[in-house]
Amino acid sequence: MENRSRRVNLRIINIPEGSEKGRDPTEFISDLLMGSLGPDVLSKPPELERAHRTLAPRSGPGGRPRPFVIYFHRFQEREKVLRWTRQHKLKYRDTTLRVYPDVSAITAKKRAAFNKIKQALYQKGVKFRLLFPARLQVSFEDGTFTFETPEDAHVFYNERVMGKE
Structure with a gap:
């Protein structure tokens, strides 16, 4: 509200x-x-x-x-x-x-929780955007992936982005 x-x-x-x-x-x-x-x-x-x-x-x-x-x-x-x-x-x-x-303070904190993974994606040149209220959408190779939590995004990053190297 x-x-x-x-x-x-x-x-x-x-x-x-x-x-x-x-x-x-x-x-x-x-x-x-x-x-x-x-x-x-x-x-x-x-x-x-x-x-x-x-x-x-x-x-x-x-x-x-x-x-x-x-x-x-x-x-x-x-x-x-x-x-x-x-x-x-x-x-x-x-x-x-x-x-x-x-945005409210609660939403701002949820969005800020994605900062580390956003920085890592940016350094690797992976396109991403933050959806309202606090979801990370990543465009990588064959599709678009949406994450509700930073932990899920880190798992994806470690498996798919870092796994490519």
């Missing part, structure tokens, strides 16, 4: 603290997206219900900035932004921003 309520949200990471300089965060993010993506992607500034930094405490100087959570009014606009940022770098000043779907 929590993931469903977040389906029109995105997280933007690496916007320096204080960049909004007292402006309304919703207006700031809307202007940032319009300026970065341009009129080819968005015909007008995206309509946002709200935008805010996460509730984590501010880090000290030189620390990581808190992510922005953005709630889009229209799912289609969210998808345009997410698709564009997967193929291009989103920049703000001299900083490269990263954009992710907003």
Whole structure:
């Protein structure tokens, strides 16, 4: 249920603290997206219900900035932004921003459990993708394989990918 309520949200990471300089965060993010993506992607500034930094405490100087959570009014606009940022770098000043779907903490932990196997697959040049909520799909030689757990993916990797060497 929590993931469903977040389906029109995105997280933007690496916007320096204080960049909004007292402006309304919703207006700031809307202007940032319009300026970065341009009129080819968005015909007008995206309509946002709200935008805010996460509730984590501010880090000290030189620390990581808190992510922005953005709630889009229209799912289609969210998808345009997410698709564009997967193929291009989103920049703000001299900083490269990263954009992710907003998911619950439980789902984020399940997805993070696949990080080691994803890194190993990447190093071997094997194509993969992470499916919602937390499943790994691997395209290898003769087919596509889907794994519900990192352990199953490791077994596959050891038998099929490493076994090829």
